[in-house]
Amino acid sequence: MTENTPATASALETALAQLSALHPKKIDLGLSRIERVLSTLGDPHKKLPPTVHIAGTNGKGSTVAMLRAMAEADGLKAHVYTSPHLVHFRERIVVASEEISDTQLLDVIARVQTANDGQPLSFFEATTAAAFLAFAETPADICIIEVGLGGRYDATNVIENPAVVGITPVDLDHAEFLGRDIAGIGREKAGIMKPYCPAAVGPQRDAVRAVMEAAGNKNNITPLFWGQDFRTYRQHGRLVYENGNSLMDLPLPALIGEHQIKNAGLAITLARHMQISDRAIERGLETVSWPARLQNLTTGPYADLVAESGGELWLDGGHNPHAALALASAMAELESETPRPLILVTGILANKDIGGFLDAFQGLASAVIGVTIPGHAALAPETLIELARARFTTGYVASNLTAAVQLAINTGEGLSRQTVDEPIIPPRILICGSLYLAGEVLSAQ
Structure with a gap:
């Protein structure tokens, strides 16, 4: 990666500000605008490595971080897309296991702006298109994509054939966009499920679980549910993971809090689907880091x-x-x-x-x-x-x-x-x- 400098950082700040001016609304859910831009760019979202798509209300970032740590412990190079960032925007886009450089980010943003040709495009849509462009042009072994908001109409949901999808616990948040109907919110999150694509679902309220089951039926899949098809729990200072035919004795995740035990269960299920080794899963739990989470x-x-x-x-x-x-x-x-x-x-x-x-x-x-x-x-x-x-x-x-x-x-x-x-x-x-x-x-x- 090219070294970041004060000059490139300043240019990046200007470029990001220009993206913010392309659309009057900070958030405007829908896929038509980003699909138009991606088409002009040659559909980079169709040229990604095997992709894990993760939605939910709470625990998305922690689950992504654990899965990334497991993949990298197995020697895999990972593309990772998350939001929002904490200190600087580059945190959102990890290319082949390295945070994107100012130079590369400036390049893909400029090409997104050219492809968009001044038409309405939200900031998140523009940066998602930029991330997909960077990912498509750099070799990697796995791609981990976190939904920004909702699921069905989130800009990341242009992904057509993910290897597996994961859905973390669903609760009320962003009510101005998603409303206060918990089942309805669950339906939006379940919108990332695709026909015949495996899905794993973290702990949910009964109403949300029913919606997830219905979405699975619609897509000809049987989602794996936490508590039924897999579970994790603390025992004697260790993490125990169980599914229908195996049991794993693992270290507790480096991320603190009982909720991270359940997040780890979802991450392990996704990792096993991606054929990440048991040793790498163990090492990933020990080394995972995710700032500002306890x-x-x-x-x-x-x-x-x-x-x-x-x-x-x-x-x-x-x-x-x-x-x-x-x-x-x-x-x-x-x-x-x-x-x-x-x-x-x-x-x-x-x-x-x-x-x-x-x-x-x-x-x-x-x-x-x-x-x-x-x-x-x-x-x-x-x-x-x-x-x-x-x-x-x-x-x-x-x-x-x-x-x-x-x-x-x-x-x-x-x-x-x-x-x-x-x-x-x-x-x-x-x-x-x-x-x-x-x-x-x-x-x-």
Whole structure:
């Protein structure tokens, strides 16, 4: 890959801004625009290596990360497409197991713009077309594609013949686009299923599972379901994977949280379908990394602040109630091992269910510090704290992340003792509520 420079980074920023101006809507679900552009480009999406297509509400990124780690542990080169990014856009496109360079990305974006000829094309559609172009022109052994939003009408769903599809747990999110009917949302996610293409499905509500079964019948397939056809569970500090005819004794995934046990089950099922070796599956679980998913921060300016106090700092980008429940469960597990006051530093987009997100932490978190998210349509911290105080009694607004972390330290220390004679217990601080907020944190690392 060509070395990235300040000049190429600046040119890339300009090119991405130009893509944003091609369509008035940030999100406009549908396939006609991207199909037109891909056709002009010579249909690169039809020239990909064997492809795994993954949809769902929560756990997509973690499942992709585990599957990628397993594939690479088997010596395979992987194309990977995910969204959104945390710090810089290039994170979204991994070409043959290397993050795309500024130079290559500039090249494929320019060719997408030429093919589009100034017609309406959403930012995600344009960048998806660019990713497919880069993938088609670079040899690799496997392609792992994460759906952006929904499934049926997501730009990635131009993929016609995936080797296998995976669907992670489905829940309410992006209600302005997908609505609040959980079965309907499941139907949209199931839209990535293709005729005679194998499918594996993570844990689902009954209504969603019924929709997935119906979608399978329509496509002449019998999806494999977590809990019926395969399952994973923790036993004696290990991960046990079972399906109808085998059992695997594996290490626990490097990603923390009980929900990652279930995500691992889906990733293993997909990996086995792709004929990735058992040894590589084991190694992938041990080495997988996925930033801002229950990440324990030990370096950087915010971590340094917390370390001075003797506390812990955690980061997670989950932003809906289902993700919050998984996150709260993980925090409760940490609390049972080492009790500390839990202080949330939270910023969240205005279109999210902040009440549902905070509900997951009732009885667990001691206080909430509200922050805004620069450059994004975040809920006003003052409004967030009004909602938080109804649940936790203690809540404050901070002007920026540094102030928020320091306030969390002070608040946690104050709440840890009833009298001045008692010892201070340093807090456990969790920065959460948005991947964009997580990106702000990681940008300062």
